[in-house]
Amino acid sequence: MTTAGLSWFTVDAVGAAAPPDTGPLLLDLGDFGSDRTELVGAKAANLARASYAGLPVLPGFVVTTHAAARVRRGEQLPEQALRTRWKQLSGNGTRALIVRSSSVAEDSATSSMAGRFDSVLDVRGWDGFLDAVRQVVGSADAVGSDAPIAVLVQPMSTAQLGGVLFGLDPLTGDRRRLFASVVAGLPEEIVSGAATGTSVVLSRGLGRALETVGPQVPGLTAGLRYRLAALARRTRSVFGSPQDMEWLVDADGVLRLLQSRPVTAAAVPPRHSRPLGTAPIAETFPDALSTLERDLWQRPLDEGIRAALELSGAASRAVLSRPLVHSFGGRLAVDLAAIGAAPGPRRSWLDLIDPRTGLRKLRAAWRIGRLRTAYPMLVEDLVDQVDEQ
Structure with missing residues (x-):
């Protein structure tokens, strides 16, 4: 059989002729079929689609899943066709290459599997290139992955x-x-x-x-x-x-x-979720609390934050009606969106025209203004009460 200009013939362990895998063994990123995940893996397929759309993708070629399957069985790569592509991309060895994994199981909407398989940078020379291809293909076996894998080859850029x-x-x-x-x-x-x-x-x-x-x-x-x-x-x-x-x-x-x-999906918070974090209270509570310590501190801390937000008009009734301090394995975390330390859920256009937000802040400013006026007298009364005792 002839594939990509190369006569390919293999012999199995007992000497019988073994039929080659069906499908192309090598594909350039611009070739027909280079956007098929089952042939080139997800990473290369996505770059091929991006290249078709005119996005600024580096040139390259793919050792397909069919060819990689042969490597996993210990068979040789199609040297003549592979060397031709290597010469074209590397300038006959004068330019370094990057040899990257492109597994069928990578880069999906539910799991990226980033860093699971090997990629080899700054690959130089024909022998170094062959070793890099074998290393990338072998990394699938090293992590116990049964998913087909391909190898993406591109020029190394400065x-x-x-x-x-x-x-x-x-x-x-x-x-x-x-x-x-x-x-x-x-x-x-x-x-x-x-x-x-x-x-x-x-x-x-x-x-x-x-x-x-x-x-x-x-x-x-x-x-x-x-x-x-x-x-x-x-x-x-x-x-x-x-x-x-x-x-x-x-x-x-x-x-x-x-x-x-x-x-x-794991990188995107669920709809209407609110981010929690320890940053505002990390110095006060650096370690996990015992059950007794949590019962002693969590509720007063929650009530204190709620009172401050209500007094300042910084939170709506809806925000104030839910817990603001949470416990995870004894560690306390605060609703970061409620205290303004992180963006909250996206607001609708109705929220933008809701007059209650402005009125709430105006009422809070009035209360705080009265407190500022009365504060010196409150301090004097407190001092007098302490002196009397």
């Missing part, structure tokens, strides 16, 4: 900046906001956990920086933020849902899409 980009706010699920984590260099620094990067919350339209946490990153200009927002909008249009992306800005200043997958 990056000015790199990072990850979410097509929504993963903290609140708000689709009007985007979240980016940026680092100088390749995005693998963030993905591998070697660096945390600078986190930026962007507006979906113009990419305005709404919140920034971390050191200033040279090159993260308004122009780049706008291009990141445009990339998030385009991938959402192509794939039909907000995407979790890896990207880089190459040496020529071109923004490149390295990976696009659906934001997993």
Whole structure:
């Protein structure tokens, strides 16, 4: 049989001719069928779809699931056709490559399986390339995965900046906001956990920086933020849902899409949920509480926060009617949205025109104004009572 210009013939353990797997063994990202997950895995299929749509994807080719299955059985790769593609992509060995996993089980809407399989960076030379392919394919067996795996091969790029980009706010699920984590260099620094990067919350339209946490990153200009927002909008249009992306800005200043997958359901809070956290009380309660300590502190803390919110007019009756302090394994957590430390559920247009919010704040300002006037007299009365005792 001839496949991709290569005569392929194998012999099994007892010497009988073994029929080859049906289907192509190698595919370029632009080839017909390169967007089929069962052939190239989810990662490569998504990049092929992005490339068809004109998104800035690096060129590359895929060692398909059929060819990888042969490797898993200990058979040889189709050397002639594979070497031809390796020469074209690497400039006959003058340019480094990146060899990445692309499993059928990766990058779904329910599980990304990020970091489960191997990827090999800065691969040089023909022998090094073959070793990298075998390593990536072997990583599926190493983690006990029975799912078919393919191998995505692309040129290694020099990056000015790199990072990850979410097509929504993963903290609140708000689709009007985007979240980016940026680092100088390749995005693998963030993905591998070697660096945390600078986190930026962007507006979906113009990419305005709404919140920034971390050191200033040279090159993260308004122009780049706008291009990141445009990339998030385009991938959402192509794939039909907000995407979790890896990207880089190459040496020529071109923004490149390295990976696009659906934001997993686990990363998005359930509808109408409210974020909880320990940050406001972490210094006071750094450790888990015993049952007695929890009974002693949780209710007074909840009542104190509720009284402060009611006095200041910062929370509605609906917010004040539910618990504000929760306990998980003895650790106390506060409703962050209620105290203004995190965005709450998305408000409807009815909330925006509801006059009760303004009236509540006006009434609270009046109460606080009266307290400020009466405060000196209250202090004098308290001092007199203490002196009398």
